[in-house]
Amino acid sequence: MSRQESPNMCEWLELYMLGGLSQSEREQMEEHLSHCEACKKEREELQAVTDLLPYTAEPVAVPDGMKQRVLGRILGSEADHSGQPPLTGVSALQEQEQEQAQKDYRVTDASSAAELQKHAGTAQPEPVPAGEHEPVSARRPAGKRSRTFIRRAAGMGIAAAAVILGWVNMQLREDVRSLKGLNASLQQSVSSLQGQLTLAGQPSQASKANKVVKLNPAVEGIVAQGLATIVIDAKGTHLVVQAENLPALRDSQAFQVWLIKGEQKVNAGTFLPQGGSGALYYTFEPQDYDTVAITLEPDAGGTQPRGSLVLAAKI
Secondary structure, three states: OOOOOOHHHHOOHHHHHOOOOOHHHHHHHHHHHOOOHHHHHHHHHHHHHHOOHHHHOOOOOOOOOHHHHHHHHHHHHHHHHHOOOOOOOHHHHHHHHHHHHHHHHHHHHHHHHHHHHHHHOOOOOOOOOOOOOOOHHHHOOHHHHHHHHHHHHHHHHHHHHHHHHHHHHHHHHHHHHHHHHHHHHHHHHHHHHHHHHHHHHOOOOOOEEEEEEEEEEOOOOOOOEEEEEEEEEOOEEEEEEEEEOOOOOOOOOEEEEEEEEOOEEEEEEEEOOEOOEEEEEEEEOOOOOOEEEEEEEOOOOOOOOOOEEEEEEEO
């Protein structure tokens, strides 16, 4: 099963690895993992990170002589409560070993304190009373505490990194899904454009002249005349304009064709005649236009008529 088939279950993976799911949710997630190869692979990657966490804890060694001191306290306590005389033989030997271990421990502590006094120049610490022992944490060297802090900080960093990676992974999945949707939309647009380009590249078929009108001079003294034809085929609706005996142009002048509907005037394009004749082809959306006209404009950049009307006809 892919992630697209069960996106909600796949999003539980980080919480599953960090123990953030309920018992029923864990059972559902384990069932999902039995057949989702993508989640199995990601679980192995996350497991490799979480497996490093135990190594960030520093192992604590048992202090020398602790076993003897513990046994000595236990045996001494039993003798006091039972009222029995001290044990002889092997027990006496054990007691001697315990007393010697305690003496060695005190001597070692005193030697260590003297050495620290010699190198650090600090005041001599108060001696520890007999039978009482300084806590292990108090005797830990500064370098060892630094290493402990570094290991703990590294462990917290790894745990934080695992959480951040899980969050980033969820965001990336959302981005991937968005990109896939955008890609599908783009593919549809490309397919539509390809169809339109294919149709545009093909020759016109079953073209039909819907209307043909004669363009007449708009004012007296103009000898020009023309023809406007509206053609409909599979590609759309087209306007074909032809004119002859047009006035000569000067400077940047150009002839411009307009489709008119009431006060609305739509630019259908410009043309420059040769030998007094010219033509234009324009594809448009049918809008019930009522007039087609040709004007003489000062240039070819106008969006609304500025020059004089030359030819026109009702359509």
